[in-house]
Amino acid sequence: RSGDGTGGGGGGPKAPKAFVALRDVDPTILQEIRYATAHNFVGVPIDGYRQPICLLTRPAAEALHAAQSKLLRRGYSLKVYDCYRPQRAVDHFVAWAKDLDDQRMKSEFYPNVDKSRLFEDGYIAAKSGHSRGSTMDVTIVRLSGGSVDMGTPFDYFDTLSHTLDPRIQGVQRQNRLLLKSTLEGLGFVNLAEEWWHYTYTPERFPDTYFDFPVSRRSLTSAYVGP
Numbered sequence: 001r002s003g004d005g006t007g008g009g010g011g012g013p014k015a016p017k018a019f020v021a022l023r024d025v026d027p028t029i030l031q032e033i034r035y036a037t038a039h040n041f042v043g044v045p046i047d048g049y050r051q052p053i054c055l056l057t058r059p060a061a062e063a064l065h066a067a068q069s070k071l072l073r074r075g076y077s078l079k080v081y082d083c084y085r086p087q088r089a090v091d092h093f094v095a096w097a098k099d100l101d102d103q104r105m106k107s108e109f110y111p112n113v114d115k116s117r118l119f120e121d122g123y124i125a126a127k128s129g130h131s132r133g134s135t136m137d138v139t140i141v142r143l144s145g146g147s148v149d150m151g152t153p154f155d156y157f158d159t160l161s162h163t164l165d166p167r168i169q170g171v172q173r174q175n176r177l178l179l180k181s182t183l184e185g186l187g188f189v190n191l192a193e194e195w196w197h198y199t200y201t202p203e204r205f206p207d208t209y210f211d212f213p214v215s216r217r218s219l220t221s222a223y224v225g226p
């Protein structure tokens, strides 16, 4: 098998060696992989999510570990909602978006945006950085168990989720800025439309959109430490 993610060899596409399971790099980072469940804007588990796990390129996972070390010292933990996203999952989003009659999840995820505008307005991408393996959707929680108010929930498609929306002030803004300054200090870049979406740079695969499933079985090498 080629190991380049293009599917050489049997059993479907596999990840290149540079991909790792985040849990192997940092077991303390919380994971709530929404697209492996029905609790997301589509309302059903998304194609390609065979296990609720976070896969990332190794440099991105190690940089998240560095961010976690900083946040733990301040009484917070990172929590990831999505990491590597196969192209077939993105294609599922695109097919869902074409069915304008399906508005089941509107009230929770996009109450103020017309479904037909979700791609145009930058909330979902037809070619997503997530498929390149160095992008993740992430928030912070308190180690004490208290919630951290970011002004909107994850995947709330609305201008209020724009990271620096001027209506977000006080503690909510401080919380967004704590996440942003911690991650930007380690090489991550935020998407202005979504306070939760970050890409680690330089990207290990800046031009490749992978399609192997989200599953441990997709990995082709074990993580042996930095």
Ligand SMILES: C[C@@H](N)C(=O)N[C@H](C)C(=O)O
Pocket (backbone or CB within 6 Å): 082, 122, 123, 124, 125, 126, 127, 128, 129, 130, 137, 155, 194, 197
């Ligand atoms: C869908 C949302 N979680 C997200 O990641 N949006 C960006 C724009 C993407 O799809 O890459």
Ligand SMILES: [Zn+2]
Pocket (backbone or CB within 6 Å): 082, 130, 135, 136, 137, 196, 197, 198
């Ligand atoms: Zn994202």
